[in-house]
Amino acid sequence: xxxxxxxxxxxxxxxxxxxxxxxxxxxxxxxxxxxxxxxxxxxxxxxxxxxxxxxxxxxxxxxxxxxxxxxxxxxxxxxxxxxxxxxxxxxxxxxxxxxxxxxxxxxxxxxxxxxxxxxxxxxxxxxxxxxxxxxxxxxxxxxxxxxxxxxxxxxxxxxxxxxxxxxxxxxxxxxxxxxxxxxxxxxxxxxxxxxxxxxxxxxxxxxxxxxxxxxxxxxxxxxxxxxxxxxxxxxxxxxxxxxxxxxxxxxxxxxxxxxxxxxxxxxxxxxxxxxxxxxxxxxxxxxxxxxxxxxxxxxxxxxxxxxxxxxxxxxxxxxxxxxxxxxxxxxxxxxxxxxxxxxxxxxxxxxxxxxxxxxxxxxxxxxxxxx
Amino acid sequence: xxxxxxxxxxxxxxxxxxxxxxxxxxxxxxxxxxxxxxxxxxxxxxxxxxxxxxxxxxxxxxxxxxxxxxxxxxxxxxxxxxxxxxxxxxxxxxxxxxxxxxxxxxxxxxxxxxxxxxxxxxxxxxxxxxxxxxxxxxxxxxxxxxxxxxxxxxxxxxxxxxxxxxxxxxxxxxxxxxxxxxxxxxxxxxxxxxxxxxxxxxxxxxxxxxxxxxxxxxxxxxxxxxxxxxxxxxxxxxxxxxxxxxxxxxxxxxxxxxxxxxxxxxxxxxxxxxxxxxxxxxxxxxxxxxxxxxxxxxxxxxxxxxxxxxxxxxxxxxxxxxxxxxxxxxxxxxxxxxxxxxxxxxxxxxxxxxxxxxxxxxxxxxxxxxxxxxxxxxxxxxxxxxxxxxxxxxxxxxxxxxxx
Numbered sequence: 133x134x135x136x137x138x139x140x141x142x143x144x145x146x147x148x149x150x151x152x153x154x155x156x157x158x159x160x161x162x163x164x165x166x167x168x169x170x171x172x173x174x175x176x177x178x179x180x181x182x183x184x185x186x187x188x189x190x191x192x193x194x195x196x197x198x199x200x201x202x203x204x205x206x207x208x209x210x211x212x213x214x215x216x217x218x219x220x221x222x223x224x225x226x227x228x229x230x231x232x233x234x235x236x237x238x239x240x241x242x243x244x245x246x247x248x249x250x251x252x253x254x255x256x257x258x259x260x261x262x263x264x265x266x267x268x269x270x271x272x273x274x275x276x277x278x279x280x281x282x283x284x285x286x287x288x289x290x291x292x293x294x295x296x297x298x299x300x301x302x303x304x305x306x307x308x309x310x311x312x313x314x315x316x317x318x319x320x321x322x323x324x325x326x327x328x329x330x331x332x333x334x335x336x337x338x339x340x341x342x343x344x345x346x347x348x349x350x351x352x353x354x355x356x357x358x359x360x361x362x363x364x365x366x367x368x369x370x371x372x373x374x375x376x377x378x379x380x381x382x383x384x385x386x387x388x389x390x391x392x393x394x395x396x397x398x399x400x401x402x403x404x405x406x407x408x409x410x411x412x413x414x415x416x417x418x419x420x421x422x423x424x425x426x427x428x429x430x431x432x433x434x435x436x437x438x439x440x441x442x443x444x445x446x447x448x449x450x451x452x453x454x455x456x457x458x459x460x461x462x463x464x465x466x467x468x469x470x471x472x473x474x475x476x477x478x479x480x481x482x483x484x485x486x487x488x489x490x491x492x493x494x495x496x497x498x499x500x501x502x503x
Numbered sequence: 504x505x506x507x508x509x510x511x512x513x514x515x516x517x518x519x520x521x522x523x524x525x526x527x528x529x530x531x532x533x534x535x536x537x538x539x540x541x542x543x544x545x546x547x548x549x550x551x552x553x554x555x556x557x558x559x560x561x562x563x564x565x566x567x568x569x570x571x572x573x574x575x576x577x578x579x580x581x582x583x584x585x586x587x588x589x590x591x592x593x594x595x596x597x598x599x600x601x602x603x604x605x606x607x608x609x610x611x612x613x614x615x616x617x618x619x620x621x622x623x624x625x626x627x628x629x630x631x632x633x634x635x636x637x638x639x640x641x642x643x644x645x646x647x648x649x650x651x652x653x654x655x656x657x658x659x660x661x662x663x664x665x666x667x668x669x670x671x672x673x674x675x676x677x678x679x680x681x682x683x684x685x686x687x688x689x690x691x692x693x694x695x696x697x698x699x700x701x702x703x704x705x706x707x708x709x710x711x712x713x714x715x716x717x718x719x720x721x722x723x724x725x726x727x728x729x730x731x732x733x734x735x736x737x738x739x740x741x742x743x744x745x746x747x748x749x750x751x752x753x754x755x756x757x758x759x760x761x762x763x764x765x766x767x768x769x770x771x772x773x774x775x776x777x778x779x780x781x782x783x784x785x786x787x788x789x790x791x792x793x794x795x796x797x798x799x800x801x802x803x804x805x806x807x808x809x810x811x812x813x814x815x816x817x818x819x820x821x822x823x824x825x826x827x828x829x830x831x832x833x834x835x836x837x838x839x840x841x842x843x844x845x846x847x848x849x850x851x852x853x854x855x856x857x858x859x860x861x862x863x864x865x866x867x868x869x870x871x872x873x874x875x876x877x878x879x880x881x882x883x884x885x886x887x888x889x890x891x892x893x894x895x896x897x898x899x900x901x902x903x904x905x906x907x
Contacts, residue, residue: 133508133575135809141504200504379905399902400895406905407823414802415795421506436795492784492791499761499794500754501506501801 135417137204145204147181152212158466161328164215168322169330170289175216179247183218187225187358192241194225199423202358203365203416210369213466213473215329217252217288219362224251227297227355231308231345240295240310251310252293253355254284254334262482264352269300271309271341278302279317280309280341283333290332291322297344298336299352306348308355309341316340327476328469353431360434360481361423364416364441367477371409371445374452374470378402381456381467398455405448412444418501428494435490441477442484449474506805508575515576519583526552532588533857536763538876540711540855541590543668549590550623560597560621567605567613568621574811578755578804585755593665596620596627598750600673603690603739607731616671616692628695630660630674630717631740638896640675641684641737645719647676647691649726649733654678654691656699656722662890666702666715669695675740678733690736692728699723707886709879710852744892751821751891752828754801760835761797764790764842767877771842786842793834800827819904822897829887829894840881843874851875 137145155177164171178184183205188194195201202222209218221244228240228251243249260266269282280300287296295312311318317339322332345351379402382393392398415437422433449471453460460467478484496503508516531545553559561580563569572580585591592598601620604612619625636642645658656676666672672693679687693700699722704712731739768774773786803824810818840847854875888894 133512133805133809134505134813135806136813136815137504375905382906393906396899399906400898402905403822403826403898403901406901407826410803410820410823411799411827414799414806417504417806418506418798418802421504436798439792439795440799488788488791491795492787495765495787495791495794497762497765499765499797500758501798501805503758 137200141201141204144201145208148183148205148208149211151177151181152208152214156212156214158213161213161215161469165324165328169215169324169328170292171216172292174214175250176247178214178216178218179245182245184221184247185225185241185245187222187229188241188245189229192229192237192245194241194245199361199420202362202423203420206362206365207369207372207416210366210371210473211373213370213373213469215327217329219359219366220250220252220288220293221247222362223253223355223358224297226358227253227308227344227351228310230354231347231351232310236310236342236344243294249295250289250293251295251297252288252290253359254287254290254296254311255299255352255356256285256287257283258285262486264299264356265306265349267299267301267306269298269336271300271302271307271343273302278309278341278343279338280311280336281317281338283335285333286325286331287320287334289330290334291320292330296334297355298341299348300341301348302346305346306352307346308344308348308351310344311336311339311341325476327473329476350427353427356481357423357430357434360438361416361419363477363480364412364419364437367441367445367474368409368413368416370470370473370477371412371448374448374467374474375402375405375409377467377470378405378452378455381459385457392455401451401455405451408444408447412441412448415440432491432494435482435487435494438482439484439487439491442487445474445478446484508579512575512579516579516583519580520587522556523583523587523589526556527584527587527589528552530857531590535588535590536759537857538880539857543665546590546593546665547623547626550592553592554621554623557621559592559623560601560617561592562598563601563605563621567601567617574808578808581750582755582758586759588759591753591756593626594750595629595664595673596625599629599743600627600692603673603730603743606742607690607739611727612692612730626665626668626670628663628666628669628672628717630663630672630693632660632662634659634661634716638893640740641688643675643677643684643688645674645676647678647689647724649678652726654724654726654729656691656693656719656724658719660717660719661705661715663702663715663717664713666695666717667704667712669702671695672717673730675736678736685737687734688736688740689733690730690739691724692730693719693722693724697722697724707883709882710850711879711883713883752800752804752824753832754797754804754828757797757800757828757831757835760832760839761790761793764793764835764839767839768842771844771846773842786838789838793831793838796827796831796834800824800831803827822901822904825891826888826894826897826901829891832887833881833884836877836881836884840877843877846874847878847881849875850878855879 182195185194186197190196271278271280298309298311317337319335320332325331383391385392419437452467453471456467459465560569565571647654647656672695674691675688676691678689699720701718703716705714772779773783776784807818
């Protein structure tokens with residue numbers, strides 16, 4: 133039982149924090165948001181730091197690192213409000229390394245690590261909400277492989293990614309495929325999302341598809357859990373900055389001749405925000421430390437963590453806006469952007485009510501971290 | 504970073520578990536598991552069993568006859584005791600006054616008082632709160648006037664938990680009215696058998712005699728019972744309050760009680776939506792929320808322990824632990840009562856005693872015969888967000904850390 137970071141992990145944190153605070157300024161973020169929500173330059177810079185290959189094995193030119201490093205990195209990207217979805221690299225790195233055959237690994241992993249191949253998880257469907265088992269996309273075997281048909285919604289950087297990890301059913305069994313965006317039968321319609329980043333509707337019509345695994349349910353759950361742990365860490369980073377900004381503002385802003393930080397009603401709200409941040413940080417640790425656990429244990433842990441993060445992110449975001457008053461609802465000031473980011477993170481990979489249902493479903497007679 | 508305890512820590516846990524299993528009297532565990540009334544004898548019997556093993560002062564360093572356990576070992580010990588259904592150790596002697604005597608008492612005082620605390624033979628009470636003092640502890644008014652080789656104490660303490668059993672009481676008393684309120688306070692040990700000490704019960708909303716008023720009317724206390732220096736008592740009191748930072752969250756009891764809540768909900772038909780329908784679904788969601796709350800609290804406690812273990816900067820989240828721990832205590836007791844519904848309402852005091860064989864209203868998992876303890880416990884638990892520095896005072900402290 134030890135929650136200290138190693139020296140290497142601290143160095144990794146420093147490197148990412150340095151990059152995010154120096155190179156990824158609020159102005160650069162705004163420019164990226166205006167030009168569509170994705171900056172390939174920033175992506176290359178993250179790749180140069182080794183981040184895109186964090187979960188890619190060293191044999192495929194990646195860093196071969198684990199969930200704790202993933203957490204450290206995502207927390208810093210959260211603090212830096214980075215728009216580019218590094219979580220997709222973590223997911224595709226983990227899924228292809230975990231479920232792809234040797235040829236697929238050799239073909240895709242070095243490119244993912246180098247930041248040259250961007251692979252995004254395309255699993256959400258209009259009728260499925262957050263349920264992973266519900267899937268209307270179908271794949272059928274044809275000479276030389278599979279073709280895949282169906283539509284996926286709100287796919288991160290869906291009109292930019294080079295390929296997708298796609299869930300589809302073969303007969304009645306869920307499977308995961310790799311589909312390249314420029315293949316025949318793939319069309320995308322991109323748009324900005326509420327947090328300033330980018331996503332797309334992706335349609336497949338008899339698109340050539342490479343089978344990753346027929347254990348689709350297991351692999352998709354794993355993929356989403358990698359995403360959940362990343363989102364939890366990212367959320368903690370955003371909340372740290374949100375609380376910092378709020379504290380600073382309250383010590384500066386004068387009302388009735390004094391700093392508003394002197395009002396007890398507001399101070400108690402800040403104490404409640406700190407509570408939510410520390411609960412979230414604790415559950416972020418929990419998620420990362422359970423990411424390599426056997427599937428049932430891992431799934432239960434992710435549901436607990438994402439539920440806590442959802443509660444915390446909504447509270448911290450809403451209260452930060454409230455405590456800022458009018459300036460909190462302007463586009464000029466960063467707090468509204470924190471709030472939108474936290475909101476989007478809550479609604480990614482299952483929102484709070486969804487995960488409450490998951491927790492309730494999986495409840496055992498025992499209780500606690502080690503139960 | 505690693506969630507698992509080390510093999511040595513696991514072994515330690517296993518050893519403690521076997522020992523508790525072999526030594527905790529079954530009748531006491533039964534009462535704890537069913538929230539039945541614990542008598543003075545129950546509490547002291549367990550204290551003496553621990554004392555004999557040298558574990559009543561389980562947080563004590565070896566130099567004073569304690570086991571010298573690490574923060575993690577202490578946590579594991581408390582967890583195993585809680586899960587097995589051991590009563591909480593009455594903290595006033597071994598957890599509160601003993602560390603003050605060790606840190607600030609003289610050798611004579613240490614030799615005189617510590618053995619009785621360690622064995623569980625001497626029952627200590629806490630004399631901090633006064634009428635009107637609330638969470639503002641420094642407003643102490645009880646006067647101790649030096650007359651020759653004695654102090655003469657006049658005043659009143661209140662909310663003295665289990666003071667009706669107390670042999671001794673440690674008190675904050677005012678020895679000076681000069682300067683700031685904090686500077687004129689002294690730390691005095693008083694024999695409760697002394698002439699002029701009167702203990703009067705305060706009956707709480709659940710009907711229980713748990714707390715008392717203690718009156719001091721010209722009580723003569725030998726000057727040798729003063730801990731440390733006169734007027735330095737506030738420093739010693741703060742030392743006491745900073746002790747056992749994670750203990751206040753009481754997460755181990757929360758785990759035990761959450762398991763009990765699930766058993767009760769199951770028994771009352773509000774746990775399984777397949778049989779209990781939408782009412783069960785709503786109730787199960789509430790338990791699920793509490794389940795996450797308990798895991799998150801335990802993770803916070805483990806973070807504090809880890810920081811202590813590695814000797815790095817202590818995490819400044821003790822206030823958060825108190826707030827969250829007390830809220831959780833209130834919540835599980837609330838949900839237990841709500842699970843029983845109308846069957847929690849009959850007020851039959853005899854049903855709080857083990858072995859009661861009266862009317863079976865409701866019935867109750869675990870061998871007890873009645874749902875009565877559920878409402879009583881709920882009412883009783885309202886104290887947890889008030890005592891030990893109210894949660895509002897804790898929020899002041901937490902906001903100080905964030906806002907300055």
